[in-house]
Amino acid sequence: MKSAAFRVLCVFAFLLALPLGMASAQSADPFEYGWNLDGDASELRFLSVKKSKIAETSSFATLSGLITENGQAQVRVLLDSVDTKVDLRNVRMRFLFFETFKFPEAIITAELNPELLTDLHMTRRKEIELPYSFTLRGVTLDRTTDVAVTLIDNDRVVVSSITPIAFTLEELDLEEGRMKLQEAANVDITPVGVVSFNFVFNRAQPGTPPDIPEAVLTPAAVALETKGDMSEEACRGRFEILSKTGNIFFASGSTRLDDKSIPLLENLYDIVNRCPGFRLEIAGHTDSIGSDQQNQVISERRAASVRTWLLDKGIPSDRMAAVGYGEARPIVSNDTPQNRARNRRIEFTVLN
Structure with missing residues (x-):
């Protein structure tokens, strides 16, 4: 009968041999x-x-x-x-x-x-x-x-x-x-x-080549935020940020939404849906090129175009107000083409 010391020695030798066996199995x-x-x-x-x-x-x-x-x-x-x-x-x-x-x-x-x-x-x-x-x-x-x-x-x-x-x-x-x-x-x-x-x-497993899953590119698909309805602070903050993107486009002198606006509008719709307790003001602004009256009309109609787009997506009409401010509220001076582009904008504000 083998001694206990001999059995321990055998186990120890086996453990020492494991790394060598594992290494030899690797390709x-x-x-x-x-x-x-x-x-x-x-x-x-x-x-x-x-x-x-x-x-x-x-x-x-x-x-x-x-x-x-x-x-x-x-x-x-x-x-x-x-x-x-x-x-x-x-x-x-x-x-x-x-x-x-x-x-x-x-x-x-x-x-x-x-x-x-x-x-x-x-x-x-x-x-x-x-x-x-x-x-x-x-x-x-x-x-x-x-x-x-x-x-x-x-x-x-x-x-x-x-x-x-x-x-x-x-x-x-x-x-x-x-x-x-x-x-x-x-x-x-x-x-x-x-x-x-x-x-x-x-x-990867033999016979199953590696693959990358298709990206889910819906609005905020993987955004790190709470799902479902959002708090007042979260809603106000998001609408303020959306107002600064500059990614709602219209052709020069036109009030028809350009297709380039759709990606941002889809995200806007997603956020409006998740802020059901709030009314939203959609405000149009222009630069100073053109008459005051012309700019006022353009700003009102551009805001209305955004409101209509959201209505068509199913947002209730009583949750949105479209207004135009013309050239009355510039955020920068209208002295360069770049500044005028910044003043031509749509802003979103939560109404109390």
């Missing part, structure tokens, strides 16, 4: 079967600076992605899921900065070189130089960055930024959004964003 092909992004475990963060010295870190809650069996990688970021930890700040980021009603997602693509990763199953972690493309608001930037690729086990891998990646807001077509944010929040914002990431992938 030298780093992309075997492909990989699916674990959105819940992954992170994409960006840092912004306001008032020249206050740094704020935000993230995105909804990510999807894959790495194919050929090493083609893609990560999609649903911009509606921006998370600043403050509700109305999230809304400003969605409507004023990213304009998610027009540009719902950002896309990162890259091609991983298998020759650099064939020994990953032995080294467990490698640092490589990775060329990638980043597409946002229809603008694509081609860059290179250093990433760490870490094999957690045979079916889980992590791709992480080693150093933060800096972008100017101008090169991403976000400068106008920055100006809108500054005006809405009454703060100075540095025109640079710094991005870092930690993407976690799970190996």
Whole structure:
């Protein structure tokens, strides 16, 4: 009969042998079967600076992605899921900065070189130089960055930024959004964003290639906010933000809504629906070009066009009032084409 000490020694030897057995079972092909992004475990963060010295870190809650069996990688970021930890700040980021009603997602693509990763199953972690493309608001930037690729086990891998990646807001077509944010929040914002990431992938099953689910692009589909009816503060804040987007369009001198207005109007409808206890004033404003009387009529009819659009969507008539203020309430002087464009606007106000 073997002693207890001998049995303990055998168990100990078995445990020591486990890592070697596991390593030998792992494939030298780093992309075997492909990989699916674990959105819940992954992170994409960006840092912004306001008032020249206050740094704020935000993230995105909804990510999807894959790495194919050929090493083609893609990560999609649903911009509606921006998370600043403050509700109305999230809304400003969605409507004023990213304009998610027009540009719902950002896309990162890259091609991983298998020759650099064939020994990953032995080294467990490698640092490589990775060329990638980043597409946002229809603008694509081609860059290179250093990433760490870490094999957690045979079916889980992590791709992480080693150093933060800096972008100017101008090169991403976000400068106008920055100006809108500054005006809405009454703060100075540095025109640079710094991005870092930690993407976690799970190996796909044999015979089931990795796939990215279709994005749900309905208004506020993934927005981080309470579902259902909203509070008075939330309603007032959203209508104030919608008033600053500048994305309700009419042809010059016309009172007919341009089709470019529909994405924002769909979001407006969604918010009006979720603020059932409030009446809404829809106010039209013009620049100073033309006569006072002409501008008054145009402002009234443009406000009425928005009201009619909401009526046709099913919002009760007694919940909305359309008014025109002509050129009487400019927000900036009418001395430049850019300023006149800002004065031509539709504003939304909760009525008591």
